[in-house]
Amino acid sequence: MLCWAVLLALIGFSQCMAKTVTVDGSKVVELLTRLANFSDHENPAVTRILFTQNDMLARRFVKNLMRENNLLIREDAMGNIFGRWEGSNPTTGVVLTGSHCDAIPLAGMYDGTLGVVGAIEAVAALQRSGFKPGRSIEVMMFTSEEPTRFGLSCSGSRAMAGTLTPEVLESKLDAGGQHFLQAANEVGYGAATTQEMLDAVRVPEGGIAYFVELHIEQGPLLERESVDIGVVTAIAAPAALEVKFAGDGGHAGGQLMPDRNDAGLAGAELALAVERHVLGTGSVDTVGTTGTFEIAPGAINSVPRDARLAIDIRDIDGPRRDGVVAAVLRSAEQIADQRKVRVASRIINQDPPATSHPDIVEAVATSADALGLSNKRMVSRAYHDSLFMARVAPMGMIFIPCKNGWSHRPDEFAKPSDIANGVSVLALTMARLSEGSWPKDEL
Amino acid sequence: MLCWAVLLALIGFSQCMAKTVTVDGSKVVELLTRLANFSDHENPAVTRILFTQNDMLARRFVKNLMRENNLLIREDAMGNIFGRWEGSNPTTGVVLTGSHCDAIPLAGMYDGTLGVVGAIEAVAALQRSGFKPGRSIEVMMFTSEEPTRFGLSCSGSRAMAGTLTPEVLESKLDAGGQHFLQAANEVGYGAATTQEMLDAVRVPEGGIAYFVELHIEQGPLLERESVDIGVVTAIAAPAALEVKFAGDGGHAGGQLMPDRNDAGLAGAELALAVERHVLGTGSVDTVGTTGTFEIAPGAINSVPRDARLAIDIRDIDGPRRDGVVAAVLRSAEQIADQRKVRVASRIINQDPPATSHPDIVEAVATSADALGLSNKRMVSRAYHDSLFMARVAPMGMIFIPCKNGWSHRPDEFAKPSDIANGVSVLALTMARLSEGSWPKDEL
Structure with missing residues (x-):
């Protein structure tokens, strides 16, 4: 029944280019629904704690999905997962997008997951359209955005941004008295020491040209004002x-x-x-x-x-x-x-607030405009991996409406049509930031 | 070091009688300290939950103490324990005294226990004095005054007063899903059905001539005003x-x-x-x-x-x-x-408040006066088995000061001298209500 197919044909008037992405919102919902099955509580509730069996099954699901979409998979020492679409310009930093798949107890199926599964679908849509990336595009899944297991949020992005020390990470213990490295080692991640692990995860200077994250708003503004897309200008830390x-x-x-x-x-x-x-x-x-x-x-x-x-x-x-x-x-x-x-x-x-990079704000707003989607600039009041990524890369976020602004609860909900909109905007935003080529450029 | 021996020689001026009780406060404290050992937490904290191993050990301790003091032991179907000193007038109701020995988690060693151990010592003091009871005197330990296990306070006294129904008692479940009868059966109490158990426990009409309970105040008034004895006139329910x-x-x-x-x-x-x-x-x-x-x-x-x-x-x-x-x-x-x-x-x-019976108020105040102890009429703001006993018997209570009014905490404390005072007042009050004879009556 869910069959919102969004066919977006865009004509860039000034450049006479046709840029087309086709996103099937119902397909993304189907993937999110399958992912939701990996849960310690019965759906619609989703509970997925770092490095538990269901978290590992979700990771396998994400990697399989990346593989099916021809992405080259890499995992770092903390379990951050990357899927790379090689661009024609390998010397510059990548355009990185992603979010998380862990879920606090009794949460819902859209928070985080949309920004992973939706990003893979955005890449797939670009591939289908014939787009060729300039800067390489990478989709990622962050490790442990939620603080459930170790009481520390955004472990993966904090480490990538170089803000974590071994002392801090080893002082955070789970209910079984283990710290992160011990838990990571048990599931095949980690390194010899926490320091080695952190060193291996840290983003090299200039490694990321742009970071952009697609997420449900977790607030009621877009729904209330019937706006399709939120262009995030800052994250209130x-x-x-x-x-x-x-x-x-x-x-x-x-x-x-x-x-x-x-x-x-x-x-x-x-x-x-x-x-x-x-x-x-x-x-x-x-x-x-x-x-x-x-x-x-x-x-x-x-x-x-x-x-x-x-x-x-x-x-x-x-x-x-x-x-x-x-x-x-x-x-x-x-x-x-x-x-x-x-x-x-x-x-x-x-923590200080983080400001979105104007290039990304511009790219998101322009993409939404080009798709005929209403959009507004807004602040993310929720906390995201983007907050920490902003310390090592130009950062931006794309929001879509969610029902009543609810999140972190089983009845968290985003409409398939809004999902299709968000994925489409992400696709065009990445295309813009990647500075690649469309098949009809020559027309 | 604790050696407050109180030698109390009383001359009844009007009747020319000598009435003497000797109470050793330090001995009562020693007994309370031994009883405190039966605890799920390390002393000074006391935790003693209904029908657990430590509760059963405390019951054995109380029964042994009754036995050592020549009391005839009876236990009812809910585990209320009675020690009887037969009087010369067996046709009238008994003079009953007692309190409880269970303790909420991390409580202290005086709440309730004083009214059991102290009452046995009061009887012993009367026996040593040569007093012969008219009405029989009984000391009792109530089952489960505290609500910890089943969420119901004063189970024993409520049942004695006939205020409990099988429906209510069976609706209260412990953490393991058992109701009272099931837990009672496991430790050798109970009956075939909850109804049978309740019927067996209920006090027969006129069975109790007077009920009196000795207790720490659980409030700061006596200590603050340097008053030895509280004569309870009502219980604020x-x-x-x-x-x-x-x-x-x-x-x-x-x-x-x-x-x-x-x-x-x-x-x-x-x-x-x-x-x-x-x-x-x-x-x-x-x-x-x-x-x-x-x-x-x-x-x-x-x-x-x-x-x-x-x-x-x-x-x-x-x-x-x-x-x-x-x-x-x-x-x-x-x-x-x-x-x-x-x-x-x-x-x-x-619940409605309960009013003390004037006979008991008078007996307590007269006994304190006779002992030269300052006393004041006061209200019990804490809840006691006395509240329910008042429904089936004339009721009264005797309070002694406790440090800072504290109770339900490990540092709950009553001075041995105040304990000796309270036990002495209880002894003389029971003697009065029993209408027995002192050895020097004939002098």
Whole structure:
């Protein structure tokens, strides 16, 4: 029933070139559905944790798909997988595209996977069209974008960008007490030491001419405004804070109200303060979330003794985001003072935002325009491997709408027609950045 | 080093009787320390869950102690343990005293245990004094005052009071999926059916002339005011509510603030509203606690979709307590409305307070006065088996100070001298209620 075939015939008026790609959205959906089967939970839920059996099966699926589409496969020491389409200009850096296939527990089937399977289909569409790449084109699957196993997001891209040290990587342990290298060795990746592994993964200077990632928006804007394509101009990097309050606890019956220092209520006040400070910037681009709120002992007849909050704050404006972080930390101190609880706060991470490269922004917007697709420039508020790739390559992203902006849940959904649009824009964007040739150039 | 020997010689001026009990606080502490060894966690923490190996060892310890003190042992079908000292007037109901020996995870060594071990020592002190009971005196250990295993507090006393039905008891399952009867059968208690078990446990009409329980205060008032003995006039029964908020969740980066319906923030507002409504009564006797606050999915990069709060509200004034319950439920609706989340609230229990019987209040106060101990009438804000015993017998309680009002924690502490005071008051109170004879009556 899913049979959105998009036949796109484009006439470049100024150059009199015909550039055609044909993308079958239903075929991409079928591939994504097959990939979704490799899951620790029953579909539609998808759970795929780094280097588990289902992750390894998904990797085999991706490599087979690359092979079927005549891509030359290479894997690095951390399990980043690359499929190369050799261009006529092998001396310059590659045009790289890709995303991830791991999935947090009970996630959906589009986050990440679209940017891998869709990218292979984009290459296939270019091949079918007769396009010949100038710069080589590579499609990749990043290792472990999600932090599930080791508590570290974007392991593969962080390492490619040279931002990881052996100390950090070996300090992150999974539930079984293993660090990344040990887990990688078990499935045939890795190296003799973590340092060797990281050295082998790092992108050489100038190795990537452009990096572009196709992704579902994970926000509601495109759907709400009926816009086909989001042209990402920047990635709002998150800051993450952990705040712990500690009181003395007590019996919920026996301890009178004036005698309490309830850590749970301190946490409740801080969660509301986060919201207040975020709204206080007056900008819709500032977001803040208390996504983790744990209290102990957590019994109905006990006054909470401990509260632990993990707080995520993002903005496209770095200094404004930092202002909110500082205000939240001040509120934590004030609340602790007023409620006579102890407080310990720490910044887990506070990364700068990343800006898309104008060449890619231009290439994406032009491609969407050429395809007759409505598009808008927008900010990615979600975190992606692109954030780290921006440190070693000109970076850009392409968004398509997803239902209600939902992601990280089983009912995550993107329409096949939107998928076809995104894959088509990615194909034309890569063609542009590759500076190759179309069969009808001579017409 | 602990050697508080309290020698109490009392002269009843009006009746010219000498009544003497000698209680060694350090001996009671030694017994409590030995009992504390039966714990799933290392001391000073005490964890003792119904019908586990350590609970069974504690039961053996209690029965041995009863036996050593010449008490006739009986156990009922639910594992309530009784040690009887036969009186000269066997036709009237008994004077019953006791408490519990189970302990929530990581609790201390005095809550409950004092009212069992201390009661056996009170009987021993009366026996040493030459007192002869009129009404028989029984010391008991209640089964499962704490709700840890089956989520139901005071199972033993509820059943004795006839307030439990087979349907309720069989609906409460432990982590292994067993209900009470199945667990009881495994350790040699129980009956053919839950109904038979409950029938066998129920107290016969008039079977108990008086019930009195010795306990640490679990509040700070006695210590703060340097009062030796609390004469409990009422038990503030808790109401327990569960409130669940449900929003739509979303990505902490991708979902803009105006698009959110954050269930966690609704919960935070409600927790603060509970505090506000409780303080709003203007009475120190009203207490309210959000002891459980769980959010899901609970990931730093996810807007909370679900929040579950368990709220405990107590007051010695039933209607005033009910007013707070109603106000909290209204706030839950208002917050849900404002934050556009769904809400489901339910009252888990809402028991009436229990009033101590004037005979017992009088007996406790007179005994404390006679011992030269300062005492005050007060309310028990904690929940005890006494609450349910009050439904089938005249009830009273004796409190002693505990450090900082702490309980349900490893550093729960009561001074040996206060323990000796409490045991002595219990002994004289039982003697009074038993209407027996002292050896010097004839002098």
